[in-house]
Amino acid sequence: MDVLKSLGHPEEIFNLVKFKMGGCRAVMPKLDYESMSESLRTCYLYLNQTSRSFAAVIQALDGELRHAVCIFYLVLRALDTVEDDMTIPLDKKVPMLNDFHTYLYQDDWSFTESQEKDRQVLEDFPTISLEFRNLAQEYRDVISDICHRMGVGMAEFLEKKVGSMKEWDQYCHYVAGLVGIGLSQLFSASQLEDPEVGRDTELANSMGLFLQKTNIIRDYLEDTQEGRTFWPQEAWSQFAGRVEDLAQPEKLESALSCLNLLVTDALRHVPDVIAYLSRLRNQSVFNFCAIPQVMAIATLSTCYNNPMVFQGVVKIRKGQAVTLMMEATSMRAVQTIIAQYSQEILQKVSLTDPSRDKTLHILALIQEKSTPLPSSLPSRTHHLSPMYLSAAMLLAALSWQYLSTTAAQAQGTGDMQGQ
Template sequence: MGILGEIVKKPDEIYPLLKLKMAVKKAKKQIPPEPHWGFCYSTLHKVSKSFSLVIQQLGTELRNAVCVFYLILRALDTIEDDTSIPTDVKLPVLIAFHRHIFERDWHFSCGTNEYKVLMDQFHHVSAAFQELRKGYQEAVEDITKRMGAGMAKFICQEVETVDDYDEYCHYAAGLVGLGLSKLFLTSKLEVLTPNWEQLSNSMGLFLQKTNIIRDYLEDINEIPKPRMYWPCEIWGKYVDKLEDLKYKENSIKSVQCLNDMVTNALVHIEDCMQYMDALRDPAIFRLCALPQIMAIGTLALCYNNAQLFRGVVKMRPGLTAKVVDRTKTMADVYRAFYDFSCMLKTKVDINDPNSVDTLTRLEAVQKMCKDSGVLHKRYLQSSFC
């Protein structure tokens, strides 16, 4: 029955799904008339899906800065991800990318589908970038420079240890968190806590690790060369080669390795909660909170799930719509993290070699949610999952 069957089984997701579809249609009709801004926002809708909706809820100045920042980093990521580009060509482009964003006629052909269009017509993004206020430009340039250098480093270096893994995720996404925080501070809409840099990095690491876990099969099957981001220090405890995880004869070891990876990601949740709890602007809060809830929901689905090594594992559209519809305050975040951590906890097998660590980290998450004092109001709202 597919999607229709899911809707019949989850009737409480029908209304949020309809609201989300209507919001997407409305957002597409609000594309700015200027060619460069029109390109930026229409491309944003294609490459970020529901995330573009919360970007568009920001005030005009910050919205434009975040939109351009997102597209610049998406372009940088497209170059890194394209395994058909020779290393001697890719490295200098990654390292110099922060300078190209100031060049109105620069473009670089790579990627596929909407990402190829983004790269071929990157001059529109450059034009939009140069209309941003100087403080925004400086933040975007700094993060782009640091990210390009970090990506270049890991083109030539394997992810061997957990420290390597954390460093790679810092370059790929921790810097995104830092960059967004810099944009929020530039806008004067947020003050943030003294340790905002550490917390911002954790926000990025939690999302990146979730994506790396979820995308194992797509990355390992990449042609002409596999993308391998799972650290050898973890997968080496279970198999001889990373690609061995996808074979059915290794199912038990593969799932144990998967659970180890999920457990590693859970360590960032406390920092993520602290960061979100300090936010005061409602639109900025939703921009940050929705991806975090989607991440814990995705980890709950991936955990102990051998299907991850056979095909795609992701949250159903109706559940995504429900998360988008219900996430408005920090109380909603605590409820969502509690619900998804409970879902994950029910899947923990006591015989799993990492079960004690997994349960310890989940119990810490649940305690944090309970200590918030909002869970007693659960009768006002049904479960997220």
């Protein structure tokens, strides 16, 4: 199925096959679980069970930073599970969110009443908090501080909707910008990155906001169907009486105008993303940070002016995701990818779109900041005749069927952890 979706993109088929045959090890080396304590192994088990997006890149980080980021992720996953659980009454949930950072230093605190799919991180929180307390002090201080600030912010937004664009920034700061800030401080604490990476909270915040806004934009239909609204009222109220109305077929033009306004707002963060990534020196940290960002701009490009956002699930192809993972390992390559997707969005900008001028302005700025060199990502298809291309794709598709079977037997757990 993945190969069929990539048929018009031979380089994706090439990378899917390469990834299956072990190319994933370049960005995701295998961990030595044997040398870990049982509780730490359990933490990595929970990481793989609860994260499709980040498990692989977290496990590829160097040295002790890997464990610190794994525990950071699980602590925030537990906090997020409390926030998401609609079965917990507000009078119980608000104090839990505000006090959650204190549970890190309580040996036996756990919560067994959650109905959420990731509830095991709450039910077995003592294992996570034990490994938290095993971390060096500088890591513990960062994780506890971010957990505290995030819990307070989540509690604040439980009782109010995202109204203005400014509040959208504030909400995204609480749930994702703080993650970017915390991670940056962990990078610096590990001494794999310069202290300036941890100090520049504005750039780190932008990294989180770009990812979070992309997810919110993409997940419009799923969220509204489940009774959640994260699109800011200041945006959607210009085009509809209720945010749910944007999904009505007769509202399509208004819906696309609202969608494009929000994509344009998310793109504001890309120059900061480029500035942040250009500071990084450690390869594992760079991969960890760059891969989600290029996935996000690819997702935004797919969402822009796309009616499917209001009708179904919008996802980038697995072949596209694998290609991005394997390519986004240098600043030059990342700039090229960003330039390519911003150019793709530019080609979709309508003459009548209300946000047109703002969109063109930010895309011009992104193009200026990305300034890629033509040699960064050579196309493999320019010199292939259509007949050769068809034969090559057929061969790749047949090879894929064979390799899927043999690779699964040979590698076991070698598959990518989702997208």
